[in-house]
Amino acid sequence: MPCPRLDLRPHCRANDIIWQDRLTIDLDAEARIDLVLACDREGITVAERQRPNTDTTSEFEDERGSAHAPSAAGQLRRSILRGLHEGLFAPGQRLVETDLIAQFGVSRPTVRECISRLAAEGVVEVLPYRGASIRRLSTEEVVGALQLLEVCNGLASRLAAQRIDQPGNRDAFVAAWEKLRRFENGPDDYSQISARDAFYGTINRISGNRELQRIVPSIQVNLIRSSVQQTLRERFRDYKAVAGAILAGDAEAAEREARNHIARITALAKERAAD
Numbered sequence: 332m333p334c335p336r337l338d339l340r341p342h343c344r345a346n347d348i349i350w351q352d353r354l355t356i357d358l359d360a361e362a363r364i365d366l367v368l369a370c371d372r373e374g375i376t377v378a379e380r381q382r383p384n385t386d387t388t389s390e391f392e393d394e395r396g397s398a399h400a401p402s403a404a405g406q407l408r409r410s411i412l413r414g415l416h417e418g419l420f421a422p423g424q425r426l427v428e429t430d431l432i433a434q435f436g437v438s439r440p441t442v443r444e445c446i447s448r449l450a451a452e453g454v455v456e457v458l459p460y461r462g463a464s465i466r467r468l469s470t471e472e473v474v475g476a477l478q479l480l481e482v483c484n485g486l487a488s489r490l491a492a493q494r495i496d497q498p499g500n501r502d503a504f505v506a507a508w509e510k511l512r513r514f515e516n517g518p519d520d521y522s523q524i525s526a527r528d529a530f531y532g533t534i535n536r537i538s539g540n541r542e543l544q545r546i547v548p549s550i551q552v553n554l555i556r557s558s559v560q561q562t563l564r565e566r567f568r569d570y571k572a573v574a575g576a577i578l579a580g581d582a583e584a585a586e587r588e589a590r591n592h593i594a595r596i597t598a599l600a601k602e603r604a605a606d
Contacts, residue, residue: 404444407437411449413521415465415557422467422557426455453551468554470604474597480550481593483543484531488573488589490538492582500537501578507533508574515567523563524556530570534577559600569595 401409414420431442446463449455457463468476495501511530514523535543560566569592576584 402444403437403441404448407431407435407441407445408448410435411445412454412553415454415553416521416524420465422465422554424465425461426463426465428462452553453549454553466551466554468551468558470600472551473555473558473600476550476552476555477593477597477600480547480552480555481590481597483547483550484593485586485590487531487535487538487540487543487547488577489582489586490540490543491534492577492580492585494537494539495577495580497537504533504537504574504577508570508578511570512567515563517563519563527566527570530574534573555596555600559596559603561596561599565595 411420411426420426426446428439428442428446431437431445432439446455446457450457450463454466455463456466491500491504495504507526507530511523511526514526517523535547561569569588572588573585573592576588
């Protein structure tokens with residue numbers, strides 16, 4: 332069957348990912364379309380395939396267990412975020428294109444696409460004549476982001492508790508919680524971060540609130556983690572309280588425990604700033 336012809340210009344948005352022969356368009360928080368492009372003199376031939384939206388950026392939106400491999404830019408993005416968690420990259424550090432090409436064995440377009448994604452997420456800032464660097468958050472910015480996250484986290488948890496017995500929700504949440512619980516005694520590495528993101532991503536999805544799914548990815552969770560976070564024992568104390576309330580369908584307790592978790596991190600950030 333011949334591929335349909337489609338004028339892509341009306342569908343392109345600033346955050347569309349374009350490289351060589353593929354365009355990815357986000358439909359919503361749950362799905363995106365891959366368009367494989369073949370340009371000729373008559374226009375653009377497009378082979379279309381819809382798939383789950385697997386690229387994520389925040390504590391609520393991350394690993395979803397998709398069988399689809401991420402793009403080269405997506406893989407580089409995850410490597411940089413992993414390096415930020417593991418101390419290989421630090422806030423304020425410049426991201427030099429030639430260094431990234433040599434370190435990760437990728438092309439210049441891949442590096443530029445990755446930097447564009449990270450800049451759109453607020454992880455990287457690109458300044459004229461200085462290039463890209465990991466964004467450094469002030470204490471005021473960290474506290475402001477945490478205050479917003481506290482509200483969103485609490486609302487998502489409340490809604491998730493209310494909707495926990497809708498078809499598929501309990502099974503999805505239990506699977507995400509069991510995956511995270513495996514890290515209760517360590518290691519405290521990027522794999523644990525991915526499991527934590529999947530846990531919060533599941534809460535966000537089963538909340539059913541599209542506005543939360545739109546707002547939360549803009550919160551700079553990866554940068555907050557690089558500046559302040561609880562001990563592993565403290566985190567799992569809070570995760571257990573949130574998970575228990577959601578599974579019990581106790582919306583009030585779920586919101587309270589979720590907000591308390593972020594409030595404790597906010598207090599820790601303020602204490603460190605005062606030292």
